[in-house]
Amino acid sequence: MxxxxxxxxxxxxxxxxxxxxxNDKVSMQVNYHNMKKADVKVQTFAIYIPEKVNGSQRFSTALTMVDLFYEKIVKDQSYMVPILKADDLLKLKDSGKRGGLLSLEGADALEGSLEYLRILYRLGVRCLGLTWNFRNEAADGCGEKNAAGLSRFGRELIREANRLGIVLDVSHLAEPGFWEVAKRSSQPFIASHSNCRAICNHPRNLEDDQIRMLISKGGVIGLTFVPAFVSKKEQVTITDLIKHIEHLLDLGAEDHMAFGSDFDGIDQMIHRLENQGEYVHLREILLQHYTSTQVEKWFWGNWNRVYLDIIGNY
Ligand SMILES: [Zn+2]
Structure with a gap:
Protein backbone atom coordinates (compact mmCIF):
# COMPACT_ATOMS: atom_id res chain seq x y z
CA MET A 1 0.00 0.00 0.00
CA ASN A 23 22.63 7.86 2.36
CA ASP A 24 20.73 5.67 4.83
CA LYS A 25 23.05 6.77 7.66
CA VAL A 26 21.82 10.33 7.37
CA SER A 27 20.11 11.85 10.42
CA MET A 28 17.10 13.20 8.48
CA GLN A 29 13.69 11.68 9.21
CA VAL A 30 12.85 11.64 5.52
CA ASN A 31 15.45 10.20 3.18
CA TYR A 32 15.32 7.86 0.22
CA HIS A 33 15.95 4.81 2.39
CA ASN A 34 12.97 5.60 4.67
CA MET A 35 10.74 6.41 1.69
CA LYS A 36 11.51 3.00 0.27
CA LYS A 37 11.09 1.21 3.59
CA ALA A 38 7.52 2.47 4.09
CA ASP A 39 6.78 2.68 0.35
CA VAL A 40 6.18 6.41 0.38
CA LYS A 41 5.51 7.01 -3.30
CA VAL A 42 5.04 10.77 -3.21
CA GLN A 43 6.52 13.23 -0.75
CA THR A 44 5.65 16.91 -0.69
CA PHE A 45 8.76 18.99 0.02
CA ALA A 46 8.07 22.37 1.60
CA ILE A 47 10.10 25.47 0.87
CA TYR A 48 10.12 27.18 4.24
CA ILE A 49 11.99 30.46 4.68
CA PRO A 50 13.40 30.65 8.22
CA GLU A 51 12.70 33.79 10.26
CA LYS A 52 16.39 34.69 10.30
CA VAL A 53 16.38 35.33 6.54
CA ASN A 54 15.84 39.02 6.03
CA GLY A 55 13.31 40.65 3.68
CA SER A 56 15.18 40.97 0.40
CA GLN A 57 16.82 37.54 0.72
CA ARG A 58 13.58 35.58 0.95
CA PHE A 59 12.97 34.91 -2.74
CA SER A 60 16.60 34.01 -3.43
CA THR A 61 16.50 31.60 -0.46
CA ALA A 62 13.42 29.94 -1.99
CA LEU A 63 15.35 29.59 -5.27
CA THR A 64 18.23 27.94 -3.39
CA MET A 65 15.78 25.42 -1.93
CA VAL A 66 14.33 24.71 -5.38
CA ASP A 67 17.90 24.05 -6.53
CA LEU A 68 18.46 21.67 -3.58
CA PHE A 69 15.29 19.81 -4.57
CA TYR A 70 16.58 19.20 -8.11
CA GLU A 71 20.26 18.68 -7.20
CA LYS A 72 19.97 16.58 -4.04
CA ILE A 73 16.59 14.83 -4.29
CA VAL A 74 15.50 14.52 -7.93
CA LYS A 75 19.08 14.41 -9.29
CA ASP A 76 19.16 12.55 -12.62
CA GLN A 77 15.61 11.17 -12.10
CA SER A 78 16.84 7.58 -11.70
CA TYR A 79 14.95 7.19 -8.42
CA MET A 80 12.89 10.33 -7.90
CA VAL A 81 10.93 12.44 -10.40
CA PRO A 82 9.36 15.88 -9.93
CA ILE A 83 5.56 15.90 -9.94
CA LEU A 84 4.67 18.78 -12.24
CA LYS A 85 1.40 17.66 -13.80
CA ALA A 86 -1.41 15.14 -13.39
CA ASP A 87 0.21 12.68 -15.85
CA ASP A 88 3.35 12.55 -13.69
CA LEU A 89 1.21 11.31 -10.80
CA LEU A 90 -0.68 8.83 -12.96
CA LYS A 91 2.49 7.38 -14.50
CA LEU A 92 4.14 6.94 -11.12
CA LYS A 93 1.86 4.13 -9.99
CA ASP A 94 3.33 1.63 -12.45
CA SER A 95 6.90 2.85 -12.23
CA GLY A 96 9.56 1.90 -9.73
CA LYS A 97 10.28 5.57 -9.15
CA ARG A 98 9.06 7.91 -6.44
CA GLY A 99 7.76 11.45 -6.79
CA GLY A 100 8.64 14.75 -5.18
CA LEU A 101 6.21 17.63 -5.09
CA LEU A 102 7.33 21.19 -4.29
CA SER A 103 5.23 23.39 -2.02
CA LEU A 104 5.80 26.87 -0.68
CA GLU A 105 5.17 27.19 3.06
CA GLY A 106 4.25 30.85 3.39
CA ALA A 107 4.04 33.63 0.82
CA ASP A 108 6.90 35.38 2.65
CA ALA A 109 9.26 34.16 -0.10
CA LEU A 110 7.25 36.04 -2.73
CA GLU A 111 8.21 39.43 -1.25
CA GLY A 112 4.83 40.78 -2.38
CA SER A 113 5.31 39.83 -6.04
CA LEU A 114 2.89 37.85 -8.21
CA GLU A 115 5.71 37.46 -10.76
CA TYR A 116 7.69 35.54 -8.16
CA LEU A 117 4.74 33.17 -7.70
CA ARG A 118 4.65 32.55 -11.45
CA ILE A 119 8.42 31.97 -11.54
CA LEU A 120 8.19 29.44 -8.71
CA TYR A 121 5.26 27.77 -10.48
CA ARG A 122 7.41 27.39 -13.60
CA LEU A 123 10.13 25.85 -11.44
CA GLY A 124 7.68 23.26 -10.15
CA VAL A 125 5.89 24.66 -7.09
CA ARG A 126 2.37 23.18 -7.03
CA CYS A 127 1.14 24.07 -3.54
CA LEU A 128 1.03 27.43 -1.76
CA GLY A 129 0.50 28.06 1.95
CA LEU A 130 -0.30 31.74 2.37
CA THR A 131 1.53 32.14 5.68
CA TRP A 132 3.75 30.47 8.22
CA ASN A 133 2.89 31.46 11.82
CA PHE A 134 3.26 35.22 11.39
CA ARG A 135 2.07 38.17 9.32
CA ASN A 136 3.44 38.60 5.81
CA GLU A 137 2.48 40.53 2.66
CA ALA A 138 -0.43 38.15 1.97
CA ALA A 139 -2.14 37.47 5.31
CA ASP A 140 -1.80 36.93 9.06
CA GLY A 141 -0.57 33.61 10.41
CA CYS A 142 -2.14 31.71 13.29
CA GLY A 143 0.56 32.95 15.70
CA GLU A 144 -0.56 36.61 15.43
CA LYS A 145 -2.78 38.14 18.12
CA ASN A 146 -5.94 39.86 16.80
CA ALA A 147 -5.21 38.42 13.39
CA ALA A 148 -6.85 39.88 10.31
CA GLY A 149 -7.68 38.18 7.00
CA LEU A 150 -6.04 38.59 3.63
CA SER A 151 -4.39 41.67 2.17
CA ARG A 152 -5.11 42.78 -1.39
CA PHE A 153 -1.98 40.86 -2.40
CA GLY A 154 -3.28 37.77 -0.58
CA ARG A 155 -6.52 37.93 -2.58
CA GLU A 156 -4.55 38.31 -5.82
CA LEU A 157 -2.52 35.24 -4.87
CA ILE A 158 -5.69 33.18 -4.53
CA ARG A 159 -6.84 34.20 -8.01
CA GLU A 160 -3.43 33.51 -9.51
CA ALA A 161 -3.02 30.16 -7.74
CA ASN A 162 -6.48 29.11 -8.98
CA ARG A 163 -5.61 30.21 -12.51
CA LEU A 164 -2.23 28.45 -12.64
CA GLY A 165 -3.31 25.22 -10.91
CA ILE A 166 -1.56 25.61 -7.58
CA VAL A 167 -3.16 23.93 -4.55
CA LEU A 168 -3.92 26.43 -1.76
CA ASP A 169 -2.89 25.35 1.74
CA VAL A 170 -4.45 26.87 4.89
CA SER A 171 -2.24 25.20 7.54
CA HIS A 172 -0.62 28.04 9.59
CA LEU A 173 -3.17 30.59 8.34
CA ALA A 174 -5.14 32.57 10.98
CA GLU A 175 -8.87 31.91 11.06
CA PRO A 176 -10.07 35.11 9.32
CA GLY A 177 -7.81 34.26 6.38
CA PHE A 178 -9.14 30.70 6.33
CA TRP A 179 -12.70 31.94 5.81
CA GLU A 180 -11.59 34.27 3.02
CA VAL A 181 -9.81 31.44 1.22
CA ALA A 182 -12.97 29.34 1.61
CA LYS A 183 -15.06 32.15 0.14
CA ARG A 184 -12.73 33.25 -2.65
CA SER A 185 -11.03 30.11 -3.92
CA SER A 186 -12.74 28.60 -6.96
CA GLN A 187 -10.87 25.33 -6.27
CA PRO A 188 -10.78 22.93 -3.32
CA PHE A 189 -8.11 23.85 -0.77
CA ILE A 190 -6.11 21.79 1.71
CA ALA A 191 -4.66 21.95 5.22
CA SER A 192 -1.42 20.06 4.52
CA HIS A 193 -0.41 19.49 8.16
CA SER A 194 -3.03 20.30 10.81
CA ASN A 195 -5.17 18.32 13.26
CA CYS A 196 -8.54 18.75 15.01
CA ARG A 197 -8.93 21.54 17.59
CA ALA A 198 -11.80 19.63 19.22
CA ILE A 199 -9.37 16.83 20.15
CA CYS A 200 -6.28 18.93 20.88
CA ASN A 201 -6.72 22.64 21.48
CA HIS A 202 -3.81 24.18 19.60
CA PRO A 203 -3.88 27.25 17.32
CA ARG A 204 -2.40 25.17 14.46
CA ASN A 205 -5.41 22.84 14.50
CA LEU A 206 -8.76 23.40 12.77
CA GLU A 207 -12.14 23.96 14.42
CA ASP A 208 -15.01 21.67 13.43
CA ASP A 209 -16.76 24.36 11.36
CA GLN A 210 -13.51 24.94 9.44
CA ILE A 211 -13.18 21.21 8.77
CA ARG A 212 -16.80 21.06 7.58
CA MET A 213 -16.15 23.96 5.21
CA LEU A 214 -12.96 22.35 3.88
CA ILE A 215 -14.93 19.15 3.22
CA SER A 216 -17.78 21.00 1.51
CA LYS A 217 -15.23 22.61 -0.84
CA GLY A 218 -13.78 19.21 -1.72
CA GLY A 219 -10.49 19.73 0.10
CA VAL A 220 -8.27 17.48 2.20
CA ILE A 221 -6.86 17.80 5.72
CA GLY A 222 -3.49 16.15 6.29
CA LEU A 223 -3.19 14.91 9.85
CA THR A 224 0.22 15.74 11.22
CA PHE A 225 2.57 13.91 13.59
CA VAL A 226 3.65 16.94 15.64
CA PRO A 227 3.03 15.63 19.20
CA ALA A 228 1.85 19.02 20.53
CA PHE A 229 -0.87 19.10 17.85
CA VAL A 230 -2.00 15.56 18.67
CA SER A 231 -2.32 15.50 22.46
CA LYS A 232 -1.31 17.35 25.61
CA LYS A 233 0.03 14.10 27.05
CA GLU A 234 3.73 13.74 27.70
CA GLN A 235 4.15 10.52 25.71
CA VAL A 236 2.03 10.77 22.57
CA THR A 237 1.21 7.53 20.76
CA ILE A 238 -0.42 6.42 17.52
CA THR A 239 -3.58 5.72 19.56
CA ASP A 240 -3.80 9.47 20.28
CA LEU A 241 -3.55 10.19 16.57
CA ILE A 242 -6.42 7.78 15.94
CA LYS A 243 -8.67 10.01 18.09
CA HIS A 244 -8.29 12.67 15.39
CA ILE A 245 -9.14 10.14 12.69
CA GLU A 246 -12.27 9.09 14.62
CA HIS A 247 -13.28 12.71 14.99
CA LEU A 248 -12.78 13.39 11.28
CA LEU A 249 -14.89 10.33 10.46
CA ASP A 250 -17.65 11.74 12.70
CA LEU A 251 -17.45 14.96 10.67
CA GLY A 252 -17.82 13.02 7.43
CA ALA A 253 -14.19 13.32 6.29
CA GLU A 254 -13.50 9.80 5.08
CA ASP A 255 -12.80 11.12 1.58
CA HIS A 256 -11.12 14.27 2.84
CA MET A 257 -8.35 13.17 5.18
CA ALA A 258 -4.75 12.16 4.63
CA PHE A 259 -1.37 12.64 6.34
CA GLY A 260 1.18 15.46 6.34
CA SER A 261 3.87 14.23 8.70
CA ASP A 262 5.95 17.41 9.16
CA PHE A 263 9.01 15.17 9.46
CA ASP A 264 12.26 17.10 9.62
CA GLY A 265 10.32 20.09 10.90
CA ILE A 266 9.93 18.50 14.35
CA ASP A 267 12.30 17.49 17.12
CA GLN A 268 9.71 15.66 19.21
CA MET A 269 7.92 12.68 17.77
CA ILE A 270 4.98 10.37 18.33
CA HIS A 271 6.16 7.10 19.90
CA ARG A 272 6.85 4.55 17.12
CA LEU A 273 6.27 7.20 14.46
CA GLU A 274 9.68 8.81 14.70
CA ASN A 275 10.77 8.87 11.08
CA GLN A 276 9.21 8.29 7.72
CA GLY A 277 10.16 4.59 7.69
CA GLU A 278 7.88 4.14 10.73
CA TYR A 279 4.82 4.79 8.58
CA VAL A 280 4.89 0.96 8.57
CA HIS A 281 3.75 1.03 12.22
CA LEU A 282 0.95 3.47 11.46
CA ARG A 283 -0.18 1.32 8.52
CA GLU A 284 -0.20 -1.80 10.68
CA ILE A 285 -2.29 -0.18 13.43
CA LEU A 286 -4.71 1.52 11.03
CA LEU A 287 -5.38 -1.79 9.31
CA GLN A 288 -6.40 -3.25 12.67
CA HIS A 289 -9.09 -0.56 13.00
CA TYR A 290 -10.19 0.25 9.46
CA THR A 291 -10.70 -1.42 6.09
CA SER A 292 -7.89 -1.42 3.55
CA THR A 293 -10.12 0.71 1.27
CA GLN A 294 -10.29 3.39 3.95
CA VAL A 295 -6.58 3.27 4.75
CA GLU A 296 -5.72 3.44 1.05
CA LYS A 297 -7.73 6.64 0.71
CA TRP A 298 -5.92 8.22 3.64
CA PHE A 299 -2.49 7.06 2.56
CA TRP A 300 -2.90 7.76 -1.13
CA GLY A 301 -6.28 8.32 -2.72
CA ASN A 302 -7.38 11.56 -1.14
CA TRP A 303 -4.17 13.57 -1.71
CA ASN A 304 -3.87 12.01 -5.15
CA ARG A 305 -7.39 13.13 -6.12
CA VAL A 306 -7.06 16.73 -5.01
CA TYR A 307 -3.63 17.18 -6.65
CA LEU A 308 -4.74 15.47 -9.89
CA ASP A 309 -7.79 17.74 -10.08
CA ILE A 310 -5.99 20.98 -9.42
CA ILE A 311 -2.56 20.74 -11.01
CA GLY A 312 -3.95 19.39 -14.27
CA ASN A 313 -1.79 18.80 -17.34
CA TYR A 314 -0.42 22.16 -18.34
ZN1 LIG B 1 4.52 23.94 9.05
Whole structure:
Protein backbone atom coordinates (compact mmCIF):
# COMPACT_ATOMS: atom_id res chain seq x y z
CA MET A 1 0.00 0.00 0.00
CA UNK A 2 1.67 3.18 -1.21
CA UNK A 3 1.79 6.46 0.71
CA UNK A 4 1.50 10.12 -0.28
CA UNK A 5 2.78 12.43 2.44
CA UNK A 6 1.54 16.03 2.33
CA UNK A 7 4.31 17.89 4.16
CA UNK A 8 7.93 17.63 5.28
CA UNK A 9 10.80 20.03 5.90
CA UNK A 10 13.73 18.14 4.36
CA UNK A 11 14.65 21.08 2.12
CA UNK A 12 15.13 23.24 5.18
CA UNK A 13 17.40 20.55 6.70
CA UNK A 14 19.39 20.34 3.46
CA UNK A 15 19.65 24.13 3.35
CA UNK A 16 20.93 24.28 6.95
CA UNK A 17 23.41 21.40 6.60
CA UNK A 18 24.81 19.68 3.55
CA UNK A 19 23.47 16.11 3.75
CA UNK A 20 23.02 13.19 1.38
CA UNK A 21 19.34 12.31 0.85
CA UNK A 22 20.39 8.90 -0.54
CA ASN A 23 22.63 7.86 2.36
CA ASP A 24 20.73 5.67 4.83
CA LYS A 25 23.05 6.77 7.66
CA VAL A 26 21.82 10.33 7.37
CA SER A 27 20.11 11.85 10.42
CA MET A 28 17.10 13.20 8.48
CA GLN A 29 13.69 11.68 9.21
CA VAL A 30 12.85 11.64 5.52
CA ASN A 31 15.45 10.20 3.18
CA TYR A 32 15.32 7.86 0.22
CA HIS A 33 15.95 4.81 2.39
CA ASN A 34 12.97 5.60 4.67
CA MET A 35 10.74 6.41 1.69
CA LYS A 36 11.51 3.00 0.27
CA LYS A 37 11.09 1.21 3.59
CA ALA A 38 7.52 2.47 4.09
CA ASP A 39 6.78 2.68 0.35
CA VAL A 40 6.18 6.41 0.38
CA LYS A 41 5.51 7.01 -3.30
CA VAL A 42 5.04 10.77 -3.21
CA GLN A 43 6.52 13.23 -0.75
CA THR A 44 5.65 16.91 -0.69
CA PHE A 45 8.76 18.99 0.02
CA ALA A 46 8.07 22.37 1.60
CA ILE A 47 10.10 25.47 0.87
CA TYR A 48 10.12 27.18 4.24
CA ILE A 49 11.99 30.46 4.68
CA PRO A 50 13.40 30.65 8.22
CA GLU A 51 12.70 33.79 10.26
CA LYS A 52 16.39 34.69 10.30
CA VAL A 53 16.38 35.33 6.54
CA ASN A 54 15.84 39.02 6.03
CA GLY A 55 13.31 40.65 3.68
CA SER A 56 15.18 40.97 0.40
CA GLN A 57 16.82 37.54 0.72
CA ARG A 58 13.58 35.58 0.95
CA PHE A 59 12.97 34.91 -2.74
CA SER A 60 16.60 34.01 -3.43
CA THR A 61 16.50 31.60 -0.46
CA ALA A 62 13.42 29.94 -1.99
CA LEU A 63 15.35 29.59 -5.27
CA THR A 64 18.23 27.94 -3.39
CA MET A 65 15.78 25.42 -1.93
CA VAL A 66 14.33 24.71 -5.38
CA ASP A 67 17.90 24.05 -6.53
CA LEU A 68 18.46 21.67 -3.58
CA PHE A 69 15.29 19.81 -4.57
CA TYR A 70 16.58 19.20 -8.11
CA GLU A 71 20.26 18.68 -7.20
CA LYS A 72 19.97 16.58 -4.04
CA ILE A 73 16.59 14.83 -4.29
CA VAL A 74 15.50 14.52 -7.93
CA LYS A 75 19.08 14.41 -9.29
CA ASP A 76 19.16 12.55 -12.62
CA GLN A 77 15.61 11.17 -12.10
CA SER A 78 16.84 7.58 -11.70
CA TYR A 79 14.95 7.19 -8.42
CA MET A 80 12.89 10.33 -7.90
CA VAL A 81 10.93 12.44 -10.40
CA PRO A 82 9.36 15.88 -9.93
CA ILE A 83 5.56 15.90 -9.94
CA LEU A 84 4.67 18.78 -12.24
CA LYS A 85 1.40 17.66 -13.80
CA ALA A 86 -1.41 15.14 -13.39
CA ASP A 87 0.21 12.68 -15.85
CA ASP A 88 3.35 12.55 -13.69
CA LEU A 89 1.21 11.31 -10.80
CA LEU A 90 -0.68 8.83 -12.96
CA LYS A 91 2.49 7.38 -14.50
CA LEU A 92 4.14 6.94 -11.12
CA LYS A 93 1.86 4.13 -9.99
CA ASP A 94 3.33 1.63 -12.45
CA SER A 95 6.90 2.85 -12.23
CA GLY A 96 9.56 1.90 -9.73
CA LYS A 97 10.28 5.57 -9.15
CA ARG A 98 9.06 7.91 -6.44
CA GLY A 99 7.76 11.45 -6.79
CA GLY A 100 8.64 14.75 -5.18
CA LEU A 101 6.21 17.63 -5.09
CA LEU A 102 7.33 21.19 -4.29
CA SER A 103 5.23 23.39 -2.02
CA LEU A 104 5.80 26.87 -0.68
CA GLU A 105 5.17 27.19 3.06
CA GLY A 106 4.25 30.85 3.39
CA ALA A 107 4.04 33.63 0.82
CA ASP A 108 6.90 35.38 2.65
CA ALA A 109 9.26 34.16 -0.10
CA LEU A 110 7.25 36.04 -2.73
CA GLU A 111 8.21 39.43 -1.25
CA GLY A 112 4.83 40.78 -2.38
CA SER A 113 5.31 39.83 -6.04
CA LEU A 114 2.89 37.85 -8.21
CA GLU A 115 5.71 37.46 -10.76
CA TYR A 116 7.69 35.54 -8.16
CA LEU A 117 4.74 33.17 -7.70
CA ARG A 118 4.65 32.55 -11.45
CA ILE A 119 8.42 31.97 -11.54
CA LEU A 120 8.19 29.44 -8.71
CA TYR A 121 5.26 27.77 -10.48
CA ARG A 122 7.41 27.39 -13.60
CA LEU A 123 10.13 25.85 -11.44
CA GLY A 124 7.68 23.26 -10.15
CA VAL A 125 5.89 24.66 -7.09
CA ARG A 126 2.37 23.18 -7.03
CA CYS A 127 1.14 24.07 -3.54
CA LEU A 128 1.03 27.43 -1.76
CA GLY A 129 0.50 28.06 1.95
CA LEU A 130 -0.30 31.74 2.37
CA THR A 131 1.53 32.14 5.68
CA TRP A 132 3.75 30.47 8.22
CA ASN A 133 2.89 31.46 11.82
CA PHE A 134 3.26 35.22 11.39
CA ARG A 135 2.07 38.17 9.32
CA ASN A 136 3.44 38.60 5.81
CA GLU A 137 2.48 40.53 2.66
CA ALA A 138 -0.43 38.15 1.97
CA ALA A 139 -2.14 37.47 5.31
CA ASP A 140 -1.80 36.93 9.06
CA GLY A 141 -0.57 33.61 10.41
CA CYS A 142 -2.14 31.71 13.29
CA GLY A 143 0.56 32.95 15.70
CA GLU A 144 -0.56 36.61 15.43
CA LYS A 145 -2.78 38.14 18.12
CA ASN A 146 -5.94 39.86 16.80
CA ALA A 147 -5.21 38.42 13.39
CA ALA A 148 -6.85 39.88 10.31
CA GLY A 149 -7.68 38.18 7.00
CA LEU A 150 -6.04 38.59 3.63
CA SER A 151 -4.39 41.67 2.17
CA ARG A 152 -5.11 42.78 -1.39
CA PHE A 153 -1.98 40.86 -2.40
CA GLY A 154 -3.28 37.77 -0.58
CA ARG A 155 -6.52 37.93 -2.58
CA GLU A 156 -4.55 38.31 -5.82
CA LEU A 157 -2.52 35.24 -4.87
CA ILE A 158 -5.69 33.18 -4.53
CA ARG A 159 -6.84 34.20 -8.01
CA GLU A 160 -3.43 33.51 -9.51
CA ALA A 161 -3.02 30.16 -7.74
CA ASN A 162 -6.48 29.11 -8.98
CA ARG A 163 -5.61 30.21 -12.51
CA LEU A 164 -2.23 28.45 -12.64
CA GLY A 165 -3.31 25.22 -10.91
CA ILE A 166 -1.56 25.61 -7.58
CA VAL A 167 -3.16 23.93 -4.55
CA LEU A 168 -3.92 26.43 -1.76
CA ASP A 169 -2.89 25.35 1.74
CA VAL A 170 -4.45 26.87 4.89
CA SER A 171 -2.24 25.20 7.54
CA HIS A 172 -0.62 28.04 9.59
CA LEU A 173 -3.17 30.59 8.34
CA ALA A 174 -5.14 32.57 10.98
CA GLU A 175 -8.87 31.91 11.06
CA PRO A 176 -10.07 35.11 9.32
CA GLY A 177 -7.81 34.26 6.38
CA PHE A 178 -9.14 30.70 6.33
CA TRP A 179 -12.70 31.94 5.81
CA GLU A 180 -11.59 34.27 3.02
CA VAL A 181 -9.81 31.44 1.22
CA ALA A 182 -12.97 29.34 1.61
CA LYS A 183 -15.06 32.15 0.14
CA ARG A 184 -12.73 33.25 -2.65
CA SER A 185 -11.03 30.11 -3.92
CA SER A 186 -12.74 28.60 -6.96
CA GLN A 187 -10.87 25.33 -6.27
CA PRO A 188 -10.78 22.93 -3.32
CA PHE A 189 -8.11 23.85 -0.77
CA ILE A 190 -6.11 21.79 1.71
CA ALA A 191 -4.66 21.95 5.22
CA SER A 192 -1.42 20.06 4.52
CA HIS A 193 -0.41 19.49 8.16
CA SER A 194 -3.03 20.30 10.81
CA ASN A 195 -5.17 18.32 13.26
CA CYS A 196 -8.54 18.75 15.01
CA ARG A 197 -8.93 21.54 17.59
CA ALA A 198 -11.80 19.63 19.22
CA ILE A 199 -9.37 16.83 20.15
CA CYS A 200 -6.28 18.93 20.88
CA ASN A 201 -6.72 22.64 21.48
CA HIS A 202 -3.81 24.18 19.60
CA PRO A 203 -3.88 27.25 17.32
CA ARG A 204 -2.40 25.17 14.46
CA ASN A 205 -5.41 22.84 14.50
CA LEU A 206 -8.76 23.40 12.77
CA GLU A 207 -12.14 23.96 14.42
CA ASP A 208 -15.01 21.67 13.43
CA ASP A 209 -16.76 24.36 11.36
CA GLN A 210 -13.51 24.94 9.44
CA ILE A 211 -13.18 21.21 8.77
CA ARG A 212 -16.80 21.06 7.58
CA MET A 213 -16.15 23.96 5.21
CA LEU A 214 -12.96 22.35 3.88
CA ILE A 215 -14.93 19.15 3.22
CA SER A 216 -17.78 21.00 1.51
CA LYS A 217 -15.23 22.61 -0.84
CA GLY A 218 -13.78 19.21 -1.72
CA GLY A 219 -10.49 19.73 0.10
CA VAL A 220 -8.27 17.48 2.20
CA ILE A 221 -6.86 17.80 5.72
CA GLY A 222 -3.49 16.15 6.29
CA LEU A 223 -3.19 14.91 9.85
CA THR A 224 0.22 15.74 11.22
CA PHE A 225 2.57 13.91 13.59
CA VAL A 226 3.65 16.94 15.64
CA PRO A 227 3.03 15.63 19.20
CA ALA A 228 1.85 19.02 20.53
CA PHE A 229 -0.87 19.10 17.85
CA VAL A 230 -2.00 15.56 18.67
CA SER A 231 -2.32 15.50 22.46
CA LYS A 232 -1.31 17.35 25.61
CA LYS A 233 0.03 14.10 27.05
CA GLU A 234 3.73 13.74 27.70
CA GLN A 235 4.15 10.52 25.71
CA VAL A 236 2.03 10.77 22.57
CA THR A 237 1.21 7.53 20.76
CA ILE A 238 -0.42 6.42 17.52
CA THR A 239 -3.58 5.72 19.56
CA ASP A 240 -3.80 9.47 20.28
CA LEU A 241 -3.55 10.19 16.57
CA ILE A 242 -6.42 7.78 15.94
CA LYS A 243 -8.67 10.01 18.09
CA HIS A 244 -8.29 12.67 15.39
CA ILE A 245 -9.14 10.14 12.69
CA GLU A 246 -12.27 9.09 14.62
CA HIS A 247 -13.28 12.71 14.99
CA LEU A 248 -12.78 13.39 11.28
CA LEU A 249 -14.89 10.33 10.46
CA ASP A 250 -17.65 11.74 12.70
CA LEU A 251 -17.45 14.96 10.67
CA GLY A 252 -17.82 13.02 7.43
CA ALA A 253 -14.19 13.32 6.29
CA GLU A 254 -13.50 9.80 5.08
CA ASP A 255 -12.80 11.12 1.58
CA HIS A 256 -11.12 14.27 2.84
CA MET A 257 -8.35 13.17 5.18
CA ALA A 258 -4.75 12.16 4.63
CA PHE A 259 -1.37 12.64 6.34
CA GLY A 260 1.18 15.46 6.34
CA SER A 261 3.87 14.23 8.70
CA ASP A 262 5.95 17.41 9.16
CA PHE A 263 9.01 15.17 9.46
CA ASP A 264 12.26 17.10 9.62
CA GLY A 265 10.32 20.09 10.90
CA ILE A 266 9.93 18.50 14.35
CA ASP A 267 12.30 17.49 17.12
CA GLN A 268 9.71 15.66 19.21
CA MET A 269 7.92 12.68 17.77
CA ILE A 270 4.98 10.37 18.33
CA HIS A 271 6.16 7.10 19.90
CA ARG A 272 6.85 4.55 17.12
CA LEU A 273 6.27 7.20 14.46
CA GLU A 274 9.68 8.81 14.70
CA ASN A 275 10.77 8.87 11.08
CA GLN A 276 9.21 8.29 7.72
CA GLY A 277 10.16 4.59 7.69
CA GLU A 278 7.88 4.14 10.73
CA TYR A 279 4.82 4.79 8.58
CA VAL A 280 4.89 0.96 8.57
CA HIS A 281 3.75 1.03 12.22
CA LEU A 282 0.95 3.47 11.46
CA ARG A 283 -0.18 1.32 8.52
CA GLU A 284 -0.20 -1.80 10.68
CA ILE A 285 -2.29 -0.18 13.43
CA LEU A 286 -4.71 1.52 11.03
CA LEU A 287 -5.38 -1.79 9.31
CA GLN A 288 -6.40 -3.25 12.67
CA HIS A 289 -9.09 -0.56 13.00
CA TYR A 290 -10.19 0.25 9.46
CA THR A 291 -10.70 -1.42 6.09
CA SER A 292 -7.89 -1.42 3.55
CA THR A 293 -10.12 0.71 1.27
CA GLN A 294 -10.29 3.39 3.95
CA VAL A 295 -6.58 3.27 4.75
CA GLU A 296 -5.72 3.44 1.05
CA LYS A 297 -7.73 6.64 0.71
CA TRP A 298 -5.92 8.22 3.64
CA PHE A 299 -2.49 7.06 2.56
CA TRP A 300 -2.90 7.76 -1.13
CA GLY A 301 -6.28 8.32 -2.72
CA ASN A 302 -7.38 11.56 -1.14
CA TRP A 303 -4.17 13.57 -1.71
CA ASN A 304 -3.87 12.01 -5.15
CA ARG A 305 -7.39 13.13 -6.12
CA VAL A 306 -7.06 16.73 -5.01
CA TYR A 307 -3.63 17.18 -6.65
CA LEU A 308 -4.74 15.47 -9.89
CA ASP A 309 -7.79 17.74 -10.08
CA ILE A 310 -5.99 20.98 -9.42
CA ILE A 311 -2.56 20.74 -11.01
CA GLY A 312 -3.95 19.39 -14.27
CA ASN A 313 -1.79 18.80 -17.34
CA TYR A 314 -0.42 22.16 -18.34
ZN1 LIG B 1 4.52 23.94 9.05
Missing amino acids: IIFDGHCDVLWKLWEHEQDFY
